[in-house]
Amino acid sequence: MSKILIIAEHLDGKLNPSTAKCVSAAKAVGGDIHIAVLAADPTAIAAEAARIEGVGKVLAVANAANAHAIAQVLAPQIAKLAEGYSHVFGPSTTFGKDLMPCVAALLGSAQVSDVMTVESSHVFKRPIYAGNAIITVEAPSDRPVVATIRVASWAAAGEGGSAAVENASVEASLPTHTKFVELKQGKSDRPDLQSAPRVVSGGRGVGSAENFSIIFSLADKLGAGVGASRAAVDAGYVPNDMQVGQTGKIIAPELYVAIGISGAIQHLTGIKDAGTIVAINKDAEAPIFEVADIGLVGDLFQIVPELEKAL
Amino acid sequence: MKILVAYKRVVDYNVRIQVKPDGSGVVTDGVKLSANPFDDIALEEALRLREKGVASEVIVATIAPADAQPHLRNGLAMGANRAIHVVSDGPIEPLTAARALLKLIEKEQPGLVLMGKQAIDDDANQTGQMLATLWGRPQATFAGKVDIADNRATVIREVDAGLETLDVELPAVITTDLRLNEPRFIKLPDIMKAKSKPLETVPFADLGVEGGNQLKVSHYAPPPKRSRGVMVKDVPELVSALKSKGLL
Ligand SMILES: Cc1cc2nc3c(=O)[nH]c(=O)nc-3n(C[C@H](O)[C@H](O)[C@H](O)COP(=O)(O)OP(=O)(O)OC[C@H]3O[C@@H](n4cnc5c(N)ncnc54)[C@H](O)[C@@H]3O)c2cc1C
Numbered sequence: 086m087s088k089i090l091i092i093a094e095h096l097d098g099k100l101n102p103s104t105a106k107c108v109s110a111a112k113a114v115g116g117d118i119h120i121a122v123l124a125a126d127p128t129a130i131a132a133e134a135a136r137i138e139g140v141g142k143v144l145a146v147a148n149a150a151n152a153h154a155i156a157q158v159l160a161p162q163i164a165k166l167a168e169g170y171s172h173v174f175g176p177s178t179t180f181g182k183d184l185m186p187c188v189a190a191l192l193g194s195a196q197v198s199d200v201m202t203v204e205s206s207h208v209f210k211r212p213i214y215a216g217n218a219i220i221t222v223e224a225p226s227d228r229p230v231v232a233t234i235r236v237a238s239w240a241a242a243g244e245g246g247s248a249a250v251e252n253a254s255v256e257a258s259l260p261t262h263t264k265f266v267e268l269k270q271g272k273s274d275r276p277d278l279q280s281a282p283r284v285v286s287g288g289r290g291v292g293s294a295e296n297f298s299i300i301f302s303l304a305d306k307l308g309a310g311v312g313a314s315r316a317a318v319d320a321g322y323v324p325n326d327m328q329v330g331q332t333g334k335i336i337a338p339e340l341y342v343a344i345g346i347s348g349a350i351q352h353l354t355g356i357k358d359a360g361t362i363v364a365i366n367k368d369a370e371a372p373i374f375e376v377a378d379i380g381l382v383g384d385l386f387q388i389v390p391e392l393e394k395a396l
Numbered sequence: 397m398k399i400l401v402a403y404k405r406v407v408d409y410n411v412r413i414q415v416k417p418d419g420s421g422v423v424t425d426g427v428k429l430s431a432n433p434f435d436d437i438a439l440e441e442a443l444r445l446r447e448k449g450v451a452s453e454v455i456v457a458t459i460a461p462a463d464a465q466p467h468l469r470n471g472l473a474m475g476a477n478r479a480i481h482v483v484s485d486g487p488i489e490p491l492t493a494a495r496a497l498l499k500l501i502e503k504e505q506p507g508l509v510l511m512g513k514q515a516i517d518d519d520a521n522q523t524g525q526m527l528a529t530l531w532g533r534p535q536a537t538f539a540g541k542v543d544i545a546d547n548r549a550t551v552i553r554e555v556d557a558g559l560e561t562l563d564v565e566l567p568a569v570i571t572t573d574l575r576l577n578e579p580r581f582i583k584l585p586d587i588m589k590a591k592s593k594p595l596e597t598v599p600f601a602d603l604g605v606e607g608g609n610q611l612k613v614s615h616y617a618p619p620p621k622r623s624r625g626v627m628v629k630d631v632p633e634l635v636s637a638l639k640s641k642g643l644l
């Protein structure tokens with residue numbers, strides 16, 4: 086039977102919803118599901134993790150060195166914790182992408198990145214070529230499976246669990262070569278881009294940082310999170326954490342509104358799993374219309390304020 | 397200081413990938429191959445560090461079949477001093493690539509390794525992290541800005557929450573994000589000059605690295621297709637379309 090260890094993602098003392106998504110993927114594998122919380126003070130986070138439905142046990146590792154998620158510090162501890170587990174899962178967020186390959190290298194396992202579906206305990210589907218092909222991969226059964234779980238493909242496991250929390254101590258020599266300096270967080274009261282059911286995104290067509298206010302304003306009316314194309318980020322209209330796409334965030338909202346975005350494949354990769362895509366673009370030939378469920382051709386500077394009023 | 401740049405050749409990012417009808421792979425015959433865009437950014441960063449006097453030599457390295465020589469010549473034409481071609485038969489996994497790159501590091505002793513955050517063919521996003529781990533050195537992934545001073549690198553990383561700054565001791569592995577820089581274009585005279593730059597070839601088997609892939613790919617499928625929906629002519633129609641889908 087499988088025994089799965091999930092590495093919790095957390096920030097500022099709070100568990101990231103990506104962890105409960107990994108639990109869903111682990112449930113699809115089946116077996117014992119444990120969560121490891123590595124932090125300076127894991128108490129509150131571990132309690133949160135213990136409430137996720139389907140979790141059998143939470144391992145809390147307290148260490149001042151774990152105050153920030155430094156991959157080369159966390160990985161040796163996780164490799165120790167992983168003894169006896171058949172699977173080690175982390176989310177395909179920047180946290181998991183940074184960390185999990187280090188764990189895989191220590192365990193001598195080839196990593197399966199971005200698991201979309203679980204076919205069986207060792208067979209998974211994952212995207213390659215910016216999602217233009219989906220491959221079925223089989224991992225060997227003679228070593229631990231290390232994988233990242235594509236968060237846009239999985240719903241978060243529910244609450245209502247009551248797993249035991251166990252304080253774990255791990256003996257591993259930890260490097261001191263890396264110093265955390267700071268994290269500048271995009272402060273926003275808006276719904277989180279990666280979990281919001283509605284997202285409004287602006288592209289190069291929006292034209293400037295000032296003009297982006299009409300995107301924010303529409304989003305607020307809809308109670309939506311706000312995203313952007315790479316071109317909009319590169320042009321400095323909005324910060325990098327708002328980028329949607331192959332190299333930004335992969336999201337799956339129920340409603341995605343693309344405004345002044347042409348629909349390059351790299352952008353579309355980020356929204357393939359969206360429920361309904363609405364596109365507003367002045368160019369009737371823009372490729373975004375090939376995938377949009379509802380398209381409206383016209384000038385965004387007229388349409389967006391009008392739409393906001395009509396809501 | 398030497399900088400080693402891991403420089404992978406991939407299907408050009410403008411190519412629309414097609415899955416073969418029998419699910420045995422993707423069509424790669426006759427498609428345009430280019431440097432992985434992130435690796436061009438890595439090379440550009442290395443060249444700028446050399447121009448600033450931080451680095452003395454830039455080496456591009458690739459693990460690829462024998463026909464990848466022109467790819468390395470491009471890296472030389474962009475400005476690398478020399479190239480190393482580890483000749484492999486077919487595609488290799490990130491763990492194998494990391495093990496092979498480690499062998500090159502042991503020989504070359506670079507002060508910095510620059511590579512892409514992900515190769516846009518397998519989209520694995522693993523090799524740099526694996527290499528840093530096997531090497532026992534720091535990593536700074538998804539770099540948007542790199543400053544080097546006093547044998548340390550200060551790296552601003554593009555993470556989901558915003559921008560994180562790490563300060564790492566060298567030697568280290570840094571993987572690039574898109575906004576780190578804009579790679580230069582190759583000029584014609586440089587293509588000529590590149591022809592006489594050193595390009596060393598090493599058979600993969602000579603590295604003493606375990607080959608063979610752990611992961612077995614059994615099937616390739618196209619993604620579920622999203623089809624073109626309806627076009628509405630104005631805002632009131634858009635609002636009613638959204639309402640009829642229960643989205644408003
Ligand atoms: C390796 C790699 C990775 C990448 N990763 C990403 C990624 O993660 N995410 C991403 O988004 N891109 C990514 N890109 C970039 C991508 O290829 C495109 O360049 C980018 O998505 C274009 O952004 P855009 O649609 O905003 O800009 P453009 O393509 O310039 O489109 C702007 C659109 O706005 C419309 N417009 C202009 N004015 C108006 C107006 N007044 N009213 C209505 N419409 C208007 C235009 O008709 C046009 O369609 C990547 C590229 C590479 C090479």
Ligand SMILES: Nc1ncnc2c1ncn2[C@@H]1O[C@H](COP(=O)(O)O)[C@@H](O)[C@H]1O
Pocket residue numbers: 402403404405432434435457458459460488490493510511512513514515516518519520521522523524
């Ligand atoms: N075969 C290879 N040859 C050279 N560099 C590679 C190779 N495979 C991976 N890399 C490097 O590792 C990075 C990440 O690749 P990946 O982990 O496959 O997404 C790439 O951007 C390259 O810099």
